[in-house]
Amino acid sequence: MPHELEEQEAIGLRIKRRRLELGMPQADLGAAVDKTQGWISKVEKGRIELDRASLINSIAAALHCHPNDLIDRPYGGTVREDQWQAAAASILRELRRYDLTPVFNGTPRSSTALWQDMKRLHRLRDSAANSAILRSLPDLLRETHALAEVSSGHEQEEAFGIYAVCCKFAHTAAHALGHPELIATSCERASWAARLSGDPIMPAIADWMRVWDMWATADWADSTALADKALRGIESYYEQGEPLAVRAWGSLQLRAAVSAARANNSPEAYHRIGLAKQASKRAEGRSGPPVDDRHSLTFSAGNVEIHGINVAVEMSDQTEALRRNRKAKFEELAALPNSRRGHHRMDLARAWFWDGNRAKALEELRTAEKLAPQLIRNHPIARATLRKIIYAERSSTREQLRGMSNRFHLDDQDLFL
Structure with missing residues (x-):
């Protein structure tokens, strides 16, 4: 070859x-x-x-x-690495029977106890342990479904809220591992459960998931329109400073920023980054006890920074991406979970490669793999970047050897065909 x-x-x-x-x-x-x-x-x-x-x-x-x-x-991958697909099949089976009597033996735990399991999944998500997330979800979905069936009032609404967040975890893991059917089904069920949850922010979270799915079909305008629809739905809560609404607002602006960048609309992309930065300042300026992030959204000043860098990379502007990275506050980036830091390093690998620094690109890609191995090894862009580095190294070495071969007057030039 x-x-x-x-x-x-x-x-x-x-x-x-x-x-x-x-x-x-x-x-x-x-x-x-x-x-x-x-x-x-x-x-x-x-x-x-x-x-x-x-x-x-x-x-x-x-x-x-x-x-x-x-x-x-x-x-x-290896047999062990591919075991997540059995869990994905079990999740799909449970999601398909959402309107049937749940199959669950015993008495389901309370919503308070089940929300504690969501915190564990949040930690797994932050470390990009996507296989572990999928293995945890079938039983959780069954139990949550059973709680919604036997309860009423606020407890039933909480059960639907937990079900929606379970779908969100399935959605994120399926995106990372590449399972389109689970992506689509978990998004549909999240929208269904969100409407029944009694949580005024939850439908916007489901739309946040749908925006991500629209990227697969390059529907940049529709994805921005959907983000704006979701933003309108929580605008009053954002204006009131409701903490979870501020997180959702900022996260939706970041989704819109990436949509605009992929449509090559630079002014709109950076305008959305600016709006997300306003939301992050609002979140940081809040006083009072810590907020339970029940929607499991990673939103912070550091997350806004790395999205600004990602937007530049999406528009193939490595100079701006590297400039923004130099200006970013180290402590804000260091506070991000491994999943986000890994993705950021992958973006930097592309930027450095386009800037002509293959050694730096490979260093960033190695760091990304250490931070979130499963995410990076399964990410098509990380794989494409590694291939480009290898190809460039081969070409560079080949030309150096060709020059030396000519100087040495070697006859076996077939080596370079």
């Missing part, structure tokens, strides 16, 4: 196969994603690496398929 790595070539072949199935010329696919026919040809031959989620999603949308169909997720 030439310089290209097998996985890189396979992505191109999947794109070509899908395009031919639709009878679509390369030029038409190129026009759909604002690229040339020659660019599409190079992608299909494995000569161009797709290292932007917006580009992968746009190609998938133009080909009327899910991005995972092109990048072949979930990626195969």
